[in-house]
Amino acid sequence: MPFALVLAAVCAMSCARHAAPPPSELSNPSDTAAVRRQLEQWYEENQRAFLAKDFAAVMALRTEDFHAVTPDSVVHDHAEMERSTQALLDGIEQWIEVSFDLDSLEVSGDLARAVVHQHVDRMARRNDGLVHHVETWVTQRETWRRTTDGWKLYRVDSIRDQRRLIDGQPS
Numbered sequence: 001m002p003f004a005l006v007l008a009a010v011c012a013m014s015c016a017r018h019a020a021p022p023p024s025e026l027s028n029p030s031d032t033a034a035v036r037r038q039l040e041q042w043y044e045e046n047q048r049a050f051l052a053k054d055f056a057a058v059m060a061l062r063t064e065d066f067h068a069v070t071p072d073s074v075v076h077d078h079a080e081m082e083r084s085t086q087a088l089l090d091g092i093e094q095w096i097e098v099s100f101d102l103d104s105l106e107v108s109g110d111l112a113r114a115v116v117h118q119h120v121d122r123m124a125r126r127n128d129g130l131v132h133h134v135e136t137w138v139t140q141r142e143t144w145r146r147t148t149d150g151w152k153l154y155r156v157d158s159i160r161d162q163r164r165l166i167d168g169q170p171s
Helices: 003-014 034-052 053-057 076-091
Strands: 061-067 092-108 111-126 131-147 149-166
Touching: 034 053, 034 092, 034 111, 034 131, 034 149, 053 076, 061 076, 076 092, 111 149
Parallel strands: 061 149
Antiparallel strands: 092 111, 111 131, 131 149
16 A cells, blocks of 8 residues: 555544534634533543554544545545545554644634644554554644534645655664
């Protein structure tokens, strides 16, 4: 699987299953601080879902038209992202660390755009059939859409600052 597509699947780790907040907890869309708190909570739930390798939980926060645009400007639709996420999870032998840093956030109506720095460290089966220590870093923009079920991830793009080590060696 091409590195950019795997990276897009890893980038999309910022989605998770969550219960929609009650209407009284839905913030005014212009309340960036409240939206940030909601997204940070869901990032934590997502981290738990990935660590548990719960594919359904990982995919539950995406819109039906979710897509990722990799640095080569190729658009990967929802079905393709499902396949790459499942392949990523299937290859994991052991998670070491999954972390994110929600940098900037812009809220405009029912859309929220976040710049996220992500680090993923794991033991994973590679194309050679062997388990290797794989560590990746990336910065990407994630666009969320407010739905009747709460915020759902709609788009990942502007993927940059990519770095990957396999067994401590750049690849």
